[in-house]
């Protein structure tokens with residue numbers, strides 16, 4: 001039996017993997033995690049997809065167990081500011097798109113939208129977020145979305161199985177370092193062995209498979225399956241096994257970030273329940289409100305901006321609250337390993353691949369990789385078919401997300417700096433170029449978006465296209481021959497529901513303060 005797993009790296013990827021494998025296999029696998037006391041984690045992964053609730057569910061954790069320990073808040077959307085023009089904003093929310101007579105409501109909106117704001121007309125969440133509200137009432141009851149939290153048929157589903165069934169109305173924002181600490185406790189309580197040491201050498205056998213890891217103080221660690229969670233270093237997969245890394249930088253040039261963790265009195269400031277991405281001259285700034293601080297950072301391309309200038313701009317953006325806060329400068333490796341599983345090594349997290357944090361996909365990649373690893377977990381025969389299926393699934397997720405992110409830049413109306421002008425002439429993936437031609441005639445649907453599971457539903461593409469405003473899209477001609485009354489009723493229902501929710505939901509801050 002293959003039952004000895006060694007994980008290298010104690011960041012979000014390492015501890016999420018250790019916790020999940022323990023929850024899946026209990027004592028039938030022996031798990032050791034080795035993490036360096038000298039090499040720090042990236043530790044800025046703060047915003048997630050809504051799907052991450054499947055991860056916590058799998059671990060048997062409820063929000064009240066882990067959220068207060070991680071200073072966590074709810075994220076109802078990504079709010080894009082200034083991507084179209086200064087002062088403009090729109091939301092990409094966690095809310096399923098309604099359909100009327102077989103056409104998405106956004107299609108009707110293009111023909112007869114009540115206002116100029118597609119997000120407010122088509123989703124209730126846009127106004128809920130503007131008002132700084134929680135999607136749960138103070139007694140914990142969830143906003144009445146077409147989603148039944150306790151539905152039996154929804155339990156135990158993986159993310160890809162769940163996609164398209166219903167849309168959970170929120171994701172989370174949290175301190176990544178605190179989540180890693182929380183999961184360290186969770187995993188070690190359940191028998192994961194933790195070693196704090198540096199891996200100095202990776203030993204390969206005659207076939208080139210990993211036979212052991214030489215550590216500074218704990219001798220040689222042996223195992224069957226080695227999981228590389230060493231971050232951008234890719235110590236096992238890319239360095240020792242020499243698995244090539246495919247860069248995405250030709251299409252996604254942002255390769256640098258500078259981050260600040262700004263302590264803040266959130267009772268005074270309030271919590272806007274979303275992640276904000278504010279366009280800048282050479283990239284964009286994220287703002288993530290947590291309980292007790294705001295996480296913020298400037299993501300940029302070093303070909304267009306120096307680290308010093310990026311830090312200056314970020315500090316000016318945040319204001320005096322950041323005066324005493326030390327900046328964390330990060331170089332990002334953008335792209336994916338050709339194969340994330342090679343021989344007896346699987347890379348998870350940044351060692352596997354990463355795209356810039358626009359749309360917060362890093363932790364989603366980790367979660368997806370772990371679900372797939374359990375699905376295709378190897379047996380003693382190391383059947384290569386399972387490995388290949390795993391590699392295909394992981395590559396599809398990252399390639400699909402790459403297309404989705406490139407769309408943001410191509411579709412953004414801004415052209416006021418060289419950086420933004422270049423987004424309109426830079427090479428884009430061929431498949432995306434073809435899709436864009438289709439979307440100009442007909443809004444994206446499941447037939448025309450990236451065809452493999454990559455986490456993002458067609459309505460996400462519609463939201464970005466309509467919000468960014470740089471690509472002209474048209475409504476379906478069939479709507480000109482159709483009665484629009486049902487769509488008008490739907491818009492009216494959304495308005496009524498929005499008014500009811502805004503009048504009854506508590507402030508997001510009050511909800512979390514009560515949870516603590």
Ligand SMILES: Cc1cc2nc3c(=O)[nH]c(=O)nc-3n(C[C@H](O)[C@H](O)[C@H](O)COP(=O)(O)OP(=O)(O)OC[C@H]3O[C@@H](n4cnc5c(N)ncnc54)[C@H](O)[C@@H]3O)c2cc1C
Nearest residue numbers: 009010011013036041042045046047199231349350362363
């Ligand atoms: C600027 C930025 C913003 C981001 N924002 C988000 C976001 O909002 N949402 C999101 O989902 N994701 C985000 N991410 C991604 C997210 O941070 C990562 O996916 C997540 O932190 C996982 O990192 P990791 O565990 O793979 O690597 P790391 O955090 O880099 O951890 C690597 C681990 O390996 C250990 N290690 C390395 N070498 C050795 C060695 N020789 N011996 C022993 N141990 C070793 C280190 O000590 C460390 O414990 C962001 C990333 C960046 C760069």
Ligand SMILES: N[C@H](Cc1c[nH]c2cc(Cl)ccc12)C(=O)O
Nearest residue numbers: 049050051077078092093094455
């Ligand atoms: N898998 C989905 C992905 C998804 C659906 N709506 C959104 C909105 C935003 Cl801002 C990010 C991702 C998604 C999920 O997480 O629900």
